[in-house]
Amino acid sequence: MNLTILIPLLNEAESLPELYQWITAVMQRNNYSYEVVFIDDGSTDESWNIIEDLSNKDTNVKGIRFQKNFGKSQALHSGFAIAKGDVVITMDADLQDSPDEIPDLYNMIVNQKYDLVSGWKKKRYDSVMAKNFPSKLFNWAARRTSSVKLHDFNCGLKAYSNKVVKNIDVYGEMHRYIPVLAKNAGFTKIGEKIVKHQARKYGVSKFGMSRFINGFLDLITIWFLSKFGKRPMHLFGALGVLMFIVGFCSAAFIGIYKLYKLSVHEPAVLVANNPWFYISLTAMILGTQLFLAGFLGEIILRNKNNEARYKISDQRNL
Template sequence: MNLSILIPLLNEEESLQELYTWIIKVMQLNNYTYEVIFLDDGSTDNSWSLISKFAAENPNIKGIRFMRNFGKSQALHAGFAKAQGDVIITMDADLQDSPEEIPGLYNMITTEDFDLVSGWKKKRYDSVVAKNLPSKLFNWAARKTSGVQLNDFNCGLKAYKNIVVKNVEVSGEMHRYIPVLAKNSGFNKIGEKVVQHQARKYGETKFGMERFVNGFLDLITIWFLSRFGKRPMHLFGAMGSFMFIIGFLLAGYIGVSKLYHMYNNMRYNLVTDNPWFFIALTTMILGTQLFLAGFLGEIILRTKNNEERYKVASELNL
């Protein structure tokens, strides 16, 4: 099978018929063997009814429906697990991603041997204040932190080799960082393609300004996981040991100073009258806690079990 097209969605009934027709037209013009997997992330409108209709008339149309809204990352995780195509394309369901871009993305994977190709919405039709400026700041921070030189991390239109999606674990809200996760898994040939961005035709965006706050927090998380996720003791243990040694040396200096004053019959105050005593004590306590945090992190890594992150209500043609 040439292509698997994954479409996560939430309450997009108005755009689904047009999107479905457009995708099928592109598939037929290019003679692709394909599957389209609609990932219904707990829609409360008639989205699933439309997907069921598409699946009934076309066996290449498949669907996964969550019992409630679990998030885009979980939807993609479920889709990646089911995808059978040699190349996997992800795109949003709001018609802002054009299916006409699929052949170009597919060719970059198959002929130029990229592991992953990310779309770049160079010309956007979103609000400048609400999306464009925060997006540019977010992408700049992501490039500096991750080392992956993409202009648009958050573009939903991406193409992957099958082996990439089968080896990348997408959890939480990490869908925007799949290129970083792929790089951390050893897939280094990551490309970018300028794609057409269209103004939203129906409804309103499901994402607010909070996605940028969450995005920066996720960026910190993924930076930590990429560097210390497999060895938390290297960070917490080192910091804890350093702080404990500093505190111990301060405490030792205070103790030796007091003994010196006692031995020479010099006037001295109680140890607790010295503010450095409390600084030394606090530093040693914090150092011990950080060391234990690293130790517990190592234990958790070696004993953790994979837990179910979402509940599937029903599937179509899968």
Template structure:
């Protein structure tokens, strides 16, 4: 199979038929064998009924319905697990991503050898204050932190070599950082393509300003996990050594000063250096303990299902 199109959605029933027809027309025009996987992330507006109807008409349409809303990352994870195409395309269900971009995204993977190609919505139709400016700040921080040189990390329109989606773990709200996850997994040929952005035709956006706050927090998380996720003792142990050394240095100074330099002076407990020494040695010990606990947890963790599937179609 040439292409799997993975589409996570939440309450997008108005746009699904139009999106399906558009994608099907592109696939047929380019003679691609394909599947469309709609991942219904707990919709309450009849989206699943629309997906079922489309599946009855087109056997290439497949569906997964979650028991409730688990989030976009979990929806993508479920779609990636089921995708069978040599190239996997992701896009949003709100018609803001243009299916006419699919052939070129496909060729960049197959003919040019990219592992992942991310769309760049260079010209946007979103609000400048609520989306454009925060998005630019977010993307700048992501570039500086991750080393992945993309202009638009959060663009839903991306193409992947099948090997990429089968070897990355998208969880929490890490869908924003799939290129970083791919890089950390060893897939380093990551490209970018300017894609057309279209104004939302139906409904309202499901994301508010809080997504940027969560995005920056997730950015810190992924930075930490990429550098120390497999060796937490390297971070916490180093911090513990530094803090303990500072505390021990103050304690040594106080001891020498009291015993040899100023034996008749103030009591050690009356000097502020004593409390600095005590606090830093305690903090250093705690960092060591945190590092050991992190190593223990890392070696004993068990993967747990992060979402519950209610129904599947054609899978």
């Protein structure tokens, strides 16, 4: 199979029929063998009913329905797990991503041998303060921390080789940083293509301030995991040992200084009255706690289980 097109969605009933017709026209024009997988992330409108109707009429259309809203990352994770195409395309369901971009993205994966190609919405139609400015800030921070040189990490329109989607784990809200996850998994040929961004035709944007805050927290998480995710002891253990040494050396200095004062028959200040005593004690306690945190992290890493992160209530043509 040439292509799998994954479309996570939440309450996009108005746009689904038009999006389906558009994708179908592009697929037929290029003679692709394909599947379109709609992942309904707990919609409360008629989205799932429309997906059912489309899947009954067209066996190329498949659907996954979550019991409730688990998030876009979980939706993509479920789609990646069942994707059969040699090339996997992800796109949003709000008609802001153009299916006409699919052939060029497909060719970049197949002919130019990219592992991943991310769309770049160079000209955007979003509100500057509501989404455009935060996106620029996210992208700048992601480039600085990951060394992946993309202009638009969070563009929903991306193309992947099948081996990439089968070897990355998208969880939490890490869909923003899939290129970084791919790089950390060893897929280094990551490209970018300028794609057309269209103004929203139906519904309302799901972007809010909570996503702005969560995005930065996720960026810190992925930076930490990329450097120390497999070896937490290297960070916490090193910091713990350093803090303990600082505290121990401070305590030793206080003790030696007190003994010196006594040896020359000078009045010595009580150890408990010396502020360095509390500084050294605190440093040793923090050092011990950091070391234990690294040790526990290593144990958890070696004994973690793969608990399901979402529940599927229905499927179509799978």
